Amino acid sequence: MSCPDYELQLVELLDGELPPAERRQVLLHLEQCAVCRALYAQLEQGASAFQSLRPQASPDSAHMISGPLLRRAARRTWSRRALALAAGIALILLGTLPLRRSLHAPPPASPPVSSPAAGPPASIRALCDDSADASVDVDCHLSRACATPDGCQASRGWLLTTEAL
Amino acid sequence: MTGAPDEVLAEAAGNGSNEAFHALFARYRNRVAQFVRWQQPGGAQAWDDVTQEIFLQVLQSLPRFEGRSSFRTWLYSLARNVCRNAQRRRGRRRREFPLEDPEARIERVADPRPDALADIETREQQERVGRAVSSLTPALKTVLLLRDWEELSYREIAEVLGIPVGTVRSRLFSARLGLAQALQAETTVEPGTMST
Numbered sequence: 519m520s521c522p523d524y525e526l527q528l529v530e531l532l533d534g535e536l537p538p539a540e541r542r543q544v545l546l547h548l549e550q551c552a553v554c555r556a557l558y559a560q561l562e563q564g565a566s567a568f569q570s571l572r573p574q575a576s577p578d579s580a581h582m583i584s585g586p587l588l589r590r591a592a593r594r595t596w597s598r599r600a601l602a603l604a605a606g607i608a609l610i611l612l613g614t615l616p617l618r619r620s621l622h623a624p625p626p627a628s629p630p631v632s633s634p635a636a637g638p639p640a641s642i643r644a645l646c647d648d649s650a651d652a653s654v655d656v657d658c659h660l661s662r663a664c665a666t667p668d669g670c671q672a673s674r675g676w677l678l679t680t681e682a683l
Numbered sequence: 684m685t686g687a688p689d690e691v692l693a694e695a696a697g698n699g700s701n702e703a704f705h706a707l708f709a710r711y712r713n714r715v716a717q718f719v720r721w722q723q724p725g726g727a728q729a730w731d732d733v734t735q736e737i738f739l740q741v742l743q744s745l746p747r748f749e750g751r752s753s754f755r756t757w758l759y760s761l762a763r764n765v766c767r768n769a770q771r772r773r774g775r776r777r778r779e780f781p782l783e784d785p786e787a788r789i790e791r792v793a794d795p796r797p798d799a800l801a802d803i804e805t806r807e808q809q810e811r812v813g814r815a816v817s818s819l820t821p822a823l824k825t826v827l828l829l830r831d832w833e834e835l836s837y838r839e840i841a842e843v844l845g846i847p848v849g850t851v852r853s854r855l856f857s858a859r860l861g862l863a864q865a866l867q868a869e870t871t872v873e874p875g876t877m878s879t
Contacts, residue, residue, distance in 0.1 A: 529856045533830065535837050557860075564859030565831055567812045567866060572832045573713035 689754035697745035721821040722766040815865035823858035
C-alpha cells in the first residue's frame with residue numbers, strides 16, 4: 519500500500535474505528551512514514567480544534583422552552599387528558615343507559631337536545647376553525663368522528679363528549 | 684437527574700417527567716441549534732423556530748422512543764427530518780448557506796461561558812478556530828459535529844445523514860485536514876507577523 523491508500527485509514531485510526539488487524543498495519547506504516555505521521559498530526563489538530571468549540575450544556579436554559587414550546591405541549595397534554603376523561607365519562611354513562619331506560623318505562627317523547635346530523639356546536643366549530651393552533655387537532659378529530667352517524671353510538675354520547683371538552 | 688444517561692432521561696421524559704425533559708433540553712439545546720444552523724439556510728429567527736420545533740417533536744415522540752438506537756442518533760435523525768421539512772415548507776432547495784458575516788458566526792460557535800470571555804487568550808484561540816471552521820462547508824461541519832461533539836460512530840452518522848459510511852469517513856478526513864490547514868493559514872497571517 520502506498521501513502522494515499524492509508525489516508526482515510528488515518529481518520530479511522532484517530533476515531534478508533536479500525537479493526538485490530540488493520541490498526542496494526544496502519545501503526546506499522548506510521549512508524550516508517552514521516553509524511554503520514556505529519557498528516558495524522560494534522561488530522562488530530564483538526565479534531566481537537568473542533569472539539570474545543572463544543573458548546574456546554576445550558577443548565578439555565580429552561581426558560582428557553584417556557585414559552586411557546588411548553589404552552590403547546592401543555593395544551594396537547596391537557597387535550598389528551600380531557601379526551602381520556604371524556605371518553606371515560608361517556609362510556610360510564612352509555613353503560614348505564616339501558617338501566618335508566620328500564621327504570622323509566624315510557625321513553626321520553628321529546629327529541630334529543632341535539633343530533634349528530636346537526637353538526638358540532640359553535641364552541642367546537644370554533645375550536646376546529648382555529649387551524650393555527652395544532653393542539654386542537656385531537657379535539658377536532660373526536661368531534662368530527664362523533665358528528666357522523668357512524669362515528670357515535672348515540673347522540674347523547676356525542677353531547678357528553680363535547681361538553682367535557 | 685441532570686447527570687443521568689441520555690436513555691434514562693429519555694425514558695423518564697417519555698413517561699411524563701418534565702425534569703427529565705428539561706435535563707435533556709439543557710444538554711442538547713446548543714448543539715442541536717448549531718446542527719440546525721449548519722443544515723439549512725435561514726436567519727436566526729428561522730433557526731430558532733426549527734430548533735423549537737425539533738424539541739417539541741422530541742417531547743411528543745419520546746413516549747415512542749424504544750431505545751433501538753442511541754438517544755443521540757434518534758435525536759439527530761429527528762432533527763434532520765425537521766430541518767428537511769422546514770426547507771420543503773420554505774421551498775428552498777439550496778444545500779449551501781449564503782455567505783454571512785464570519786464574526787457573527789464565531790459569536791455563535793464560540794463557547795459563551797463568562798470565564799472563557801475573561802480569558803483573552805482562550806477567546807482569541809476560539810475566534811481563530813471559529814474562523815477556520817467557517818471556511819468549511821456545512822456538510823463537513825455537520826459530520827464534525829456528529830463525530831467530535833456527539834461522538835457518534837461512523838455507522839450512526841451515516842444513519843442520521845442518510846449517506847454511506849465511506850462518505851462519512853471521507854468527509855471527516857476532508858473536514859479535519861481542511862480545519863488544520865485553515866488554522867495554519869490563520870497563524871501565518873496573524874496580525875503583526877506580516878511584513879509590509
